[in-house]
Amino acid sequence: MSATNGHTSEGSRLKDPSLFNTKIVVGSRRLDSHSNKTFDVVYPGDGKTVIATIPECNAQDVNDAVASCRETFATFSQTTARQRSDMLRKLNDLTLANIDDLATLIVRENGKTRAEAVAEVKYASSFLAWFANMAEIGAQGETIAAANPNMRIHTMRQPIGVVACLLPWNLPLAMATRKIGPALAAGCTCIVKPAGETPLSTLAFAELVKRAGYPDGCVNVVTTLDNVAEVGKAICEHKHVRKVSLTGSTRVGKLIASQSAGTLKKLSMELGGNSPVIVMNDANLDKAIEGVLMAKLRTSGQTCVAANRILVQNGIHDKFLAALKEKIATYKQGDGEDDSVKLGPLITARAVEKCRAHVEDALSHGATLAYGPSPPPTPSSGGFFYPPTILTNLTSSMLISSEETFGPVVAIRRFETEEEALEIANDSDVGLGAYLFTTDLRIAARMTAKIETGMVGVNTGMLSACESPFGGVKESGFGREGSKWGMEEYQIIKAVTTDIS
Numbered sequence: 213m214s215a216t217n218g219h220t221s222e223g224s225r226l227k228d229p230s231l232f233n234t235k236i237v238v239g240s241r242r243l244d245s246h247s248n249k250t251f252d253v254v255y256p257g258d259g260k261t262v263i264a265t266i267p268e269c270n271a272q273d274v275n276d277a278v279a280s281c282r283e284t285f286a287t288f289s290q291t292t293a294r295q296r297s298d299m300l301r302k303l304n305d306l307t308l309a310n311i312d313d314l315a316t317l318i319v320r321e322n323g324k325t326r327a328e329a330v331a332e333v334k335y336a337s338s339f340l341a342w343f344a345n346m347a348e349i350g351a352q353g354e355t356i357a358a359a360n361p362n363m364r365i366h367t368m369r370q371p372i373g374v375v376a377c378l379l380p381w382n383l384p385l386a387m388a389t390r391k392i393g394p395a396l397a398a399g400c401t402c403i404v405k406p407a408g409e410t411p412l413s414t415l416a417f418a419e420l421v422k423r424a425g426y427p428d429g430c431v432n433v434v435t436t437l438d439n440v441a442e443v444g445k446a447i448c449e450h451k452h453v454r455k456v457s458l459t460g461s462t463r464v465g466k467l468i469a470s471q472s473a474g475t476l477k478k479l480s481m482e483l484g485g486n487s488p489v490i491v492m493n494d495a496n497l498d499k500a501i502e503g504v505l506m507a508k509l510r511t512s513g514q515t516c517v518a519a520n521r522i523l524v525q526n527g528i529h530d531k532f533l534a535a536l537k538e539k540i541a542t543y544k545q546g547d548g549e550d551d552s553v554k555l556g557p558l559i560t561a562r563a564v565e566k567c568r569a570h571v572e573d574a575l576s577h578g579a580t581l582a583y584g585p586s587p588p589p590t591p592s593s594g595g596f597f598y599p600p601t602i603l604t605n606l607t608s609s610m611l612i613s614s615e616e617t618f619g620p621v622v623a624i625r626r627f628e629t630e631e632e633a634l635e636i637a638n639d640s641d642v643g644l645g646a647y648l649f650t651t652d653l654r655i656a657a658r659m660t661a662k663i664e665t666g667m668v669g670v671n672t673g674m675l676s677a678c679e680s681p682f683g684g685v686k687e688s689g690f691g692r693e694g695s696k697w698g699m700e701e702y703q704i705i706k707a708v709t710t711d712i713s
């Protein structure tokens with residue numbers, strides 16, 4: 213199917229084809245890039261259908277978008293917290309009213325199942341609802357008790373200015389609203405750069421921002437796949453971009469921090485993970501299996517809090533493995549629009565190759581293939597699929613122990629004592645999420661305190677919610693998204709001292 217025909221068919225998949233936007237957003241304008249170059253968005257489900265052709269932006273596009281942000285910031289930053297709260301509620305209403313089309317765009321650009329895409333839109337909506345409330349609560353300042361009786365001190369929370377939002381491809385819409393929501397709540401304006409693999413849901417969201425009544429220039433969107441180095445550098449070095457919020461790999465996080473140093477930007481870094489799961493002998497087996505498969509297989513294993521190392525205490529190991537093999541066999545892989553499918557494809561052929569390489573490396577270092585194809589399959593022509601796989605006898609020498617696999621590969625390792633489990637779990641340069649399955653509250657209290665991550669799920673494989681602070685420690689980055697802390701990332705606190713003598 214040709215790209216042109218593909219566009220026609222793609223837009224016609226939507227109830228509202230006007231949400232199928234393939235141009236960058238600069239103020240009121242929908243534009244091609246100054247480069248006059250484009251890139252193709254490919255459907256991961258077959259690895260070949262071009263679903264859209266998108267502008268390949270350059271530094272000039274970034275400068276234009278930042279100029280639009282800056283112009284609008286002058287007035288939008290003066291809106292009241294009540295006004296910003298009301299606007300976010302309207303934007304959330306429009307997001308939910310268009311949930312089916314937004315989910316269709318996510319299925320087509322990311323490949324995930326429709327059930328997961330609908331869940332993502334609801335997750336994205338939860339951040340808009342949350343920050344509609346926080347817009348007023350988080351705007352309050354404080355009166356400070358001055359030591360000097362002639363002075364009165366109070367604080368003001370003010371928007372930091374133009375914000376750059378750099379988004380990953382795995383939850384393209386939810387990660388967009390997890391940044392744009394608090395930024396708009398605070399009174400900032402945004403230049404948004406979705407991942408090149410998944411621009412469509414963000415571009416559709418920008419249309420909803422306009423329909424919600426936001427002034428042109430509140431949310432600008434630039435897109436790139438192959439020119440990301442130039443676009444990223446232009447963003448990071450632009451003196452009028454006061455804040456960069458990145459969700460992505462630690463590698464890119466370090467680059468952004470380095471490139472932003474020259475203008476001392478405020479940063480939020482939601483970076484890579486290598487989440488350990490610890491299953492104790494006393495764990496509820498059903499909960500442990502359910503939680504591990506949720507943490508491992510959500511978005512086909514492509515979340516930053518995906519279970520990457522499964523540590524199972526010796527006494528429950530064999531029962532756990534048997535139950536896991538039985539349950540994982542029920543996960544059908546295939547096209548995201550097939551209701552019987554529970555596992556969609558990975559995002560690219562490169563992602564499939566990474567899974568294969570991790571499995572091959574583990575097997576070459578002594579791991580056992582407990583479930584899945586042998587030998588590990590190479591990327592096929594029929595979509596970016598890697599089959600669910602279980603490896604046992606994991607050791608620290610294997611790549612899968614130290615790198616995110618970002619795919620449906622379950623890597624299991626035995627342990628005997630709590631201390632041994634914690635030592636293995638904490639043996640990582642990153643620390644985003646972790647999971648613990650036990651029915652003993654004393655074990656939970658001891659181990660959750662000692663695990664070196666920003667978040668821990670106890671007896672659950674789902675540790676994310678808009679009301680909970682999301683973020684990591686060590687090289688998983690810094691800053692928190694969602695929660696009552698999420699809006700502070702987009703604010704400054706100004707202290708005003710008045711002499712009343």
Ligand SMILES: NC(=O)C1=CN([C@@H]2O[C@H](COP(=O)(O)OP(=O)(O)OC[C@H]3O[C@@H](n4cnc5c(N)ncnc54)[C@H](O)[C@@H]3O)[C@@H](O)[C@H]2O)C=CC1
Binds near residue numbers: 441462482
């Ligand atoms: N902590 C968190 O909340 C999350 C972390 N991640 C991490 O992201 C990685 C996978 O997602 P990807 O999108 O592949 O990550 P990535 O780091 O390759 O890309 C993330 C974003 O940064 C952009 N980017 C890449 N190079 C850049 C540059 N030189 N300048 C500016 N922007 C640049 C990409 O285009 C994308 O928009 C994994 O490591 C995963 O753990 C993914 C999702 C959530």
Ligand SMILES: O=C(O)[C@H](O)CS(=O)(=O)O
Binds near residue numbers: 380459
């Ligand atoms: O992009 C991600 O991986 C998300 O941050 C994970 S979650 O918020 O969906 O748990």
